[in-house]
Amino acid sequence: MKFEEKLKKKRSEDIWNEYCGFLDLNISEYMRIQKRLMEEQLFLWEKSELGKKLLQGRRIHSIDELREKFPLTTYEDYADVLLQKKGGMLPDDPIIWIQTTWEGGKHPIKVAPYTQSMLNTYKNNVLACMILSTSTEKKKFDVKATDTFLYGLAPLPYATGLFPRALHDEISIEFLPPVEEAEGMSFSERNKRGFKLAMSKGIDYFFGLGSVAYFVSQTLSKMGGGGSGKKGSSIVTLSPKFLLRYLKAKRTCKKEGRDLIPRDLFDLKGFMVAGTDNHCYKDELEELWGVRPMELFAGTEPSCIGTETWTREGMYFFPDTCFYEFIPEAEMNKNLEDKTYQPKTYLMDEVQPGEKYEIVISVLKGGAFMRYRVGDVYRCMGLENSEDQTKIPRFKYIDRVSNVIDIAGFTRITESAVQTVVDLSGLDIEDWFAAKEYNENKKPFMHVYVELAPDSLASQAVGKEILKEHLTVYFKYVDHDYKDLKMILGMDPLQITILKCGTFAEYERRHQKKLRKVNPSVYEIKDLLELQKSIYAVRKEGTRIE
Structure with missing residues (x-):
């Protein structure tokens, strides 16, 4: 029975229990589902050619043994199989391949396979x-087949393109503009047509x-107000109902x-946002629409894995999408200092409130990825919540891992990408580091600190605006998604x-270590900037700094 038929024939409570019943699980029940599905996945994965290749002849007999003997993985471990779309090597037949950026300046794209079972799970979870998104309390929701949906999503082969396709099979919700039409339009054309x-x-x-929703919301305001051109020029053929409301x-x-x-x-009765930096936009989006956005988490490799509830107080992970492990912050930092170090992980029933974790996933239902580092960091907000009556951990999305700079969900800038830009620029840059920071309006940006070579003409003639203009050209060349920040979001x-x-050399002399190139801690940045002031003051006095 399709979801649309269930809305007609079933009680709301039964529908809620079917799709949102995971919120009633206690942690023991949750872990039983996790472990049962993981055992099924491990059986499929170990027998696949991909599993045999990664296990290198080892045999794994249990989840505990897997966690003990099989190291954490990254996309490099799968690239030779997945980029060539060798479906026959996978645990189950892929139905569709989803694409996203891998690493700007080094690897253009990465792809991930979705099996039919994965798609079925995805469909159920996006319906949840x-x-x-429309609920105001437990078991109270408002979904109708006659509803309309503003299309603010990237089309296939990107992961968000699955969303309307999944709903199409279950309910006659109308997308504005229609999906087939929207997929052939530019971002600007979709906005205008949708409005x-x-x-x-x-x-x-x-x-x-979140960043795109914010930009679209501002655009709708301008269109509605006829802000550019003739008064009301953007208002075309209003229904009598909306003409009255507009006036x-x-x-x-x-x-x-x-x-x-x-x-x-x-x-608006249902408002959902995904991606990074949503905390920068939620308050303003609520002000613009009168509805607090509900954050969910979905990605190319993990699919749709988590959602907030009507309380908007943290995300809960679906137990049937992935098997979850969590790297605590102390272990993350050890791994940053020593790339060969294998960080320890905890399971869902071992996380602690207030702690930050990098998530590790094993995709269930025939997925390819096993003990895979997605590159996202969460904070555990609590193990229970009396307000929405849950007894499983909930999480707040923090950001990408610290060695990646992700701006508004569009970029994947790493040390390699910045170094490539510096090299291509031809400027005499002696040293640099880059950090993700926030402006006075709490919006994210990338701050690159550079030290020019002391004897170069550049150090005497190049100002920061010229340097910025020069480096921007190469960032756009190296990272194609970087261009979209300007083109799509302005x-x-x-x-x-x-x-x-001499600032970097003096920092290294004092601390006996180099500053991390990407996202050093705020304390390290503060220390370096204070050190620079000291160097400058001492040089003016003509004495050596100790």
């Missing part, structure tokens, strides 16, 4: 997300990256001395600080 349709049909749901909203905004915003025109993600000559 839809239900929860025109929304002004006659309304919007019930909105889902996108009333314009009068209210004029009286209150403010611009038109989406909540003046639309009654963001300029790069800031430059030029350090005094």
Whole structure:
């Protein structure tokens, strides 16, 4: 029975229990599901050619033995098989391959296979997300087959393109614009077409990256206000209902001395955001729409793995998508210092409130990835929550792992990428480090600190604006997604600080170690900047710094 038929024939409580019943599990019940599905997956994976290749002749008889003897993996371990789409080597037949950026400047793309069982699980879990996005309390939700959905998603082969396809099989929700039409449009064209349709049909749901949702929301405000061109030029063929609402909203905004915003025109009942940096946009999105966005987590390799509830107080991981392990922060740091170190992991029933963890996944239902480091960090918010009556851990998404700079869900900038940009630029840059930081509006940017060679003409003639302009050209060349930040979101993600000559050498002399190239700690950055001031002051006085 399709979900649409269930809405007609089943009680709301039964539908809730079917899709959202995992929220009623206690931790023992949750772990039983995890371990049963992992044992099934391990049986399939170990017998596959991919499993045999990675195990290198070893035999694994249990989950505990796997965690003890099989090391954590990264995409490099799978690349030769997956990039050539060798489906016959996998634990189960892939139905579709999903694509995303691997590492800008080094590897263009990575792909991940989805089996039919994985797609079935994905479908059930995105329906759970839809239900929860409209819920105001346990077992109360508002989903209808006549609902409309503003299309704010990247199309296939990207992971978000699965979302409308999955819903299409289950319910007659109308996407604005229709999926087949939207997939052939540019980002700007989709926005304009979607808004025109929304002004006659309304919007019930909105889902996108937090940064994209924010940009689209601002764009809708401008369109609705006729901000550019002739007055009302963007309002085309309104239904009588929306014409009345539009005119009333314009009068209210004029009286209150403010611009038109989406909540003046639309009654959104389900609002979902995914990706990185959502904490930078949630408050403003709530102000714009009058609805607090519900954060969920989905990725190319893990599929849709987690969602918030009506409380918006942390994400819960679906027990049937992946088997989860967690690397605690202390172990992450050891691994950063020593690349050969194998960090210890904890299971879901071993995590502690307040601790930060890098997540490790083994994809269930015939997936390819085993003990795989996705590269995302979460904080455990608690083991129980009386407000939504849960007895399993919940998590808050923090960011990508510290050796990756991800801006608004668009970039994957690593040390290799920045070094490539520096080398291509031809500038006499003696040393550098890069950090993800936030401006006064709490929006993310990449801050690159450079030290120019002391005897170069560049150190005398190049200002930071020229340096920024020069490096931006090469960042766009090296990382194609970097271009989208400007083209799609209108963001300029790069800031430059030029350090005094000798700063890095003096830091290394004092601390007997080099500064980490990407995302050193705030304390290390502060220490280096204070050291630079000391160097400058001492040089003015003509004495040596000790």
